[in-house]
Amino acid sequence: MSVEWNAHRFSGGALALAAANTVVHRADALKRFDRFDDPNELSRFAAAAAGHCAEEFAGRSIVVSDPPAERMAIVNLREAIDRLFRPVAAGSTAGSDALADLLEASAGAIRASAIDVSAEGATGGAVAGPVPLAAAMAISALTLLRVETLTRIKICPNCGWLFVDRSRNASRLWCDMAVCGNRAKARRHYGKARGREAEA
Numbered sequence: 001m002s003v004e005w006n007a008h009r010f011s012g013g014a015l016a017l018a019a020a021n022t023v024v025h026r027a028d029a030l031k032r033f034d035r036f037d038d039p040n041e042l043s044r045f046a047a048a049a050a051g052h053c054a055e056e057f058a059g060r061s062i063v064v065s066d067p068p069a070e071r072m073a074i075v076n077l078r079e080a081i082d083r084l085f086r087p088v089a090a091g092s093t094a095g096s097d098a099l100a101d102l103l104e105a106s107a108g109a110i111r112a113s114a115i116d117v118s119a120e121g122a123t124g125g126a127v128a129g130p131v132p133l134a135a136a137m138a139i140s141a142l143t144l145l146r147v148e149t150l151t152r153i154k155i156c157p158n159c160g161w162l163f164v165d166r167s168r169n170a171s172r173l174w175c176d177m178a179v180c181g182n183r184a185k186a187r188r189h190y191g192k193a194r195g196r197e198a199e200a
């Protein structure tokens with residue numbers, strides 16, 4: 001069954017994190033599954049990302065020209081992104097290996113892409129033409145490597161997704177209030193109702 005790549009799936013707020021979030025239930029070995037196991041989803045994800053991450057890439061199209069051939073490199077880069085940003089978001093430190101792995105995977109993706117890296121060309125602007133997904137993920141990840149952004153990367157307590165909290169006072173708790181926030185609210189409500197029943 002193909003995935004609906006809707007706004008919720010891009011609630012990470014950066015293409016790099018939306019990509020990391022394509023592994024569902026990452027921390028649960030029994031429930032974990034990878035939406036990129038199906039190479040067809042790579043192109044569908046890329047096409048949706050062009051719309052949902054239009055601000056990051058100035059509306060340029062994002063493409064995967066040969067999904068089966070590119071899958072491994074995309075997955076490696078995605079895992080390097082998660083290995084670096086997840087511990088940082090959890091308030092611990094990521095080892096230098098995690099940064100080196102991300103830089104290496106990013107270098108490969110950018111080298112293979114032949115994108116223009118002038119001020120306007122890197123992420124959009126004057127230079128037209130599609131950006132390969134791996135290069136777009138790499139550029140997105142590199143732009144997160146600033147103290148003021150790193151300190152705003154969080155892990156949703158409901159689903160484990162990574163997201164950038166861009167709220168004014170950095171008080172966002174959920175990846176997506178409309179989905180995870182409401183689920184948690186419903187659970188609390190259900191818990192209270194059960195508590196009342198037990199007391200009665």
Ligand SMILES: [Zn+2]
Pocket residue numbers: 156157158159160161174175176180
């Ligand atoms: Zn969530």
